[in-house]
Amino acid sequence: MIQHHLRVPPGPVDLGEWATDATPGFDGDKEEGKAALEEVGAELSELQERLFAEGRVADDADDAEGREGRGVLLVLQGMDTSGKGGVVRHTVGLVDPQGVDITAFKKPTEEELRHHFLWRIRQALPGLGRIGVFDRSHYEDVLIARVRELAEPDVIEQRYEEINEFEAEVLASGVRVVKVMLHVSPETQKERLLERLDRHDKHWKFNPGDIDERQRWTDYQRAYEIALERTNTEVAPWHVVPADRKWYRNLAVAMLLRQTLQTMAPTWPRVDLDIEEQRRRLEQEDPLQ
DSSP, X not given: OHHHHHBOOSSOOOGGGSOTTOOTTOOOOXXXXXXXXXXXXXXXXXXXXXXXXXXXXXXXXXXXXXXXXXXXXXXXXXXTTSSHHHHHHHTGGGSOGGGEEEEEOOSOOHHHHTSOTTHHHHHTOOOTTOEEEEESOGGGGTTHHHHTTOSOHHHHHHHHHHHHHHHHHHHHTTEEEEEEEEEOOHHHHHHHHHHHHHOXXXXXXXXXXXXXXXXXXXXXXXXXXXXXXXXXOSSSOEEEEEOXXXXXXXXXXXXXXXXXXXXXXXXXXXXXXXHHHHHXXXXXXXXXX
């Protein structure tokens, strides 16, 4: 299972020990990886449709009560160009968009700043039967906030435990949490940023601020290491996905989602409906009369 290859073990984290161009859990090449993604996508799509169907049928509190794990939250974190958007397009895009909620968290608004840092996160949690995707997340409040000193050190320290408690609540509410750090090298990031400058159709994606953030690469890596160590819990563990190879990155996240849904084992819901009666009605109906 790919989870065993990507899951962060308990204890201190050294990202230097995680190769950014490796393909843990998969022995094939790029073409084989793309073919594997199609195969995984077919099963992932059906599992997601079953989950979505369950959520549609369980539309009242009595039906939904006690149905553990009937939603999924995919948390994507990573440095600029690590491929969060690519995962959304090529991996999450394999399933029915009707059952997916995607939230890209940007700089907090004035209203959001008036609330607890998790307030806006709670507003975006997926409902029953849905897959929620966070393109960046509550972890920005212990990553960029730490590097840029946007909050006092004691406040940031407190946030780690608040995040752990929050994610435990999310799981208890029936939502599985899949946390992924897309691990890209500074060399690959530079190549991808240069590509955005070389191609006119990529200019819109270039942000001069990305160059400024590159100057703090070591600080960000350390901030990630601390966050991974402090919030790598049993109920919401972290996974580090090498992101230098786009095809592997997309496949790895797809396999993580598939395994999560497999353990949830969603089934086509039973409905309180006399199928034969409805069939007779339909066969006897003539809408032109």
